[in-house]
Structures are given as structure tokens and as C-alpha cells.
Amino acid sequence: MRLKRIWTIHISTLITMIIWAAMDPLFPTMVQRYAWAGPAEAVGWIRWGGLASLVVIAATSLAAVLMTRTQRWRVGLRQSSLRRLLAITTVIALWCGLVIHHESIAWQGKRVRFAWRIDELEAIVAPLRNQWPERDGELPATGPFMAYPFGRPTTLVLLQSPALASQHVYVSAIERCDDGAIKLQLTGTDGGDWAEWHPPHSRPISFVGGLADPHQLRTATAIGSGWYLVRYDA
Template sequence: MHAPADKLASRNQWPKLSASLVWLRDLTLGRHPLVLWLINAAILLLLAGWIVWDARFSSTWDHLEFQLGWTEDGSDLDEFANSLAAQWKIFVLGFMVIVGAVSLGMLTFGITMGSRGHRALSSWMVFLSLACCWLGLMNSWDELIWAGKRLRIDSHVAAFQSIAQSLNQDWPKVDGQRESLGPFMAYPSGKAKTLILLTTPPMAQTGPTFSSIERSDAGGIRFQLSGSERGAWLEWHPSGDQPESFVGGLLEPHHLMRSVSLGEGWFLVSYDQAAQVS
């Protein structure tokens, strides 16, 4: 005689139900790494997003390294950390780094000496995926920061158009003042290549600000960004011309490190001022 079909179906479902109950038990008792997976992945995604979208992330990280004693030289740190909000950002970043490191360490311990749930094939696959993502984040740290700068600056290029056009048509040769720039000093006097702004330009209220402007021999206009975008240059170059290493009006060498086109002759550029221009 054959067993009824409904009894046979119930017998087939029992192993699945039993496995689900065991999985829930292991999860509740901390024997399954799902919670650690979610925590670690969330920290990873939040950190990557923070790197891209926060113009102050590099400064926040530098201050965190200094406060933790990972670096002893604090001479290059800016003063943004003096505010309460900046201190909270440093604290939150430190907390995220600790939680990410601890959760990844617990996962490492779990797959080597943990319970069966931690040593399952799926656990190994997730752990290796997370580890690869963390390695990728560390290796592409600078690229993410650069990509974030490009996204932020690209949306403000239009605000620089009129200033660049005005300077291209009438470049100052001596100290002076203009509505879009405010007062400035021109170097060298009489054959100026560099304009040093004495006040913050009006456009800083709605977008990135800049502290000086350089003019290239080919007629290009270089804006040295400051504030939260410090360390980058926004440049306009005439057709056929591109960013290159140069010596400014103050005889400071700028060695080209990287540049990316933003369209219509505009480039986002990074220079190393410590290197000598060949």
C-alpha cells in the first residue's frame, strides 16, 4: 500500500521547515553571521558614499588619523575641525571604522573557528566578497575622492563661465578690483600671470570658491579652488590646449598629476606643487 499523497507532501516539507527553524535558532543565538554581514556591508556602503559626496572627507580622515596617533605631523591639517559639527563627523567616522574592522574580524574568526553556520559555503562566499570590497575601497580611495570632486564641480562650471570669459577678454596687468572677484593683487606687476584674491569672491555663497587665478601662455584661465575643494583646480583652455605643468606668477612650480575634461574646454585638474617641473 502507498502512503496518502498529503502525508507524503507533509513529510517532504518537514526537512525544509526543520532547516528553517535551525537557521532561525542559530541566528537568534548568534551562530549565524547574517547580522554581521548586514552590519559590515552597511558600513562599507556608507563609507563609500561618504567619500564620494562629502567634500570634507579627506580633511575628516586626516584629523582622525592625527587624533588616533596614526600620524604625528599635523601641520597640514586645516582648521575646519574646530567646529562642533566637524568633531561629530570625526567621531562618527572613527566609530564606522571601528565597527567595520570589528565586524570583519568577527567574520574572519567565524569562518575559521566558529559554529557550523559561520563555516558554511555561503558564509565563505559572502566573507570573501566583503573582503574584496574592502580591499577595493582602500585601493580606490583616491579615485573615489576624485570622482566626488568631479561630480560636485561639474555642476558649478556654469558659474565660472562669465568670469573666465571676462578675464580672457581683459586680463588685468596690475592690482585692481572687479565685481566678480573683489580686490586682488597681480603678479608680477605689469606682466601679471597670477591674481591673488584679497577677499572671498561673491560666487562662494552659492558654490565652490577660489583663492587665486593663473593665466597660461596660451590664454587658458586656471582657478585655484579653496575651501572644501582645496587642492583642485578648475581650468578653461582654448581649443587645442590642455592642462600641463607650469610655473606660476609667484615662481611656484606646479607638476601635473591628473586632469579630467568637463566639456567645452573646462578641466578639473590636480597638481603637485612639491615636485619640480621638468
């Protein structure tokens, strides 16, 4: 019974860590190598404390499981030793997978969050599909902006970045492509990437912005209704 309780604690810790990786925009920052040496204020002391607590609980419970199994094997309880060894190996493999693929898990979590924000993104982009500005101006959904390059602008630099309803994401600039695609550059806690609307037969690709800034496509994921969540290497 005691061993079963330890297993329950350990598996619960693993599941909690996976859910956290998917739901918290700052989780990748915490586990990146430079973050460990940086100030905790970058992600918050509560997050650091929570992460440290989960790591300690996971390590302690796994060590307890291994010690208990070793003791039982020594006294000759080998009937289900292969099954027990497989269970321990599977759990260790899951932890290794979490460490190696935490960015992919975080990306899929972000994809789900932005799938719920399509209506907010549409409110910004819809007026621009019909009439793209030809000079500096102001729009209800975006506020004041500056249009670049002069004469035939393809980039709107927003002077007051509008926030999505979550208040964790802001739109800092908007790009328009020759095929009609409209790209929103995202900033904020859950920003750092692009939300893009593409017409049929158009897909995210590498591009050079209106300010002559190159963007090399790293990954793109459809989130519905012609929208994509996109990450570029600048």
C-alpha cells in the first residue's frame, strides 16, 4: 500500500509537470539553460518555487520506488519483476521525453490557447482585408499606426499595441503579403511569435518585412479559419 501511494504521488507529479509545460507561457524560459543562471524575477519566485518543489517531489518519490523495488528483489519477490522494471523504465522515459520535448509541448499548448483567440484576431484583421492603409493613420481595432515603406506600405507599426482579451498578448506590428496574407507580430508574456491569416492556397513562408527585416520560417501550425501560429528565426 505504501509503494502504491508513492507511485501515485510520482505519477501525479509527472502529469502536473506536463500540464504546466502546456499551459504556462513562461515554462520554457524556466527550463532553458540560461534561465537557471539568471535572476528568478524573470519568471517569478512563485514559479521557481513550484518548479523546485515538483522536482524534489519527483526525485524523492522515484528514489523511494527504486529503493523499495531493490529491497523486494533482494528478498526473492521476483514474480512480477519484469513488469515492475518495465514500469520504472517507462516513467524514466517519460521524464526524459518531457525534458527533451518541453518546447514542443509548450508549442502545442500555445496553439490551443490561440485557437480560442481567433475571434479577437479577426477583429483586428477583418477591416484590413478590405482596405489596407496607404499612409499613417488610426483604426478602431489597432489605434494609431505608422505605415512603411512610404508610398506602398506593407507594414503597420502600431504606436499603441492593442491587447487581446487575455492581457498576456499584444500586437506590435502588422504585415501584409502580396498574396493577401496578413501577419500579426505578437509580444507580451504569451507573445514572441506571429499569428497569421492566409487566404486559400496560401501558407506561411519565410519573408522580408517592410522594414527590411528578414524572417526565416521555423515552424507553423494551423489553428483554424485560415489562421496559423507561426515562429520565425529572425
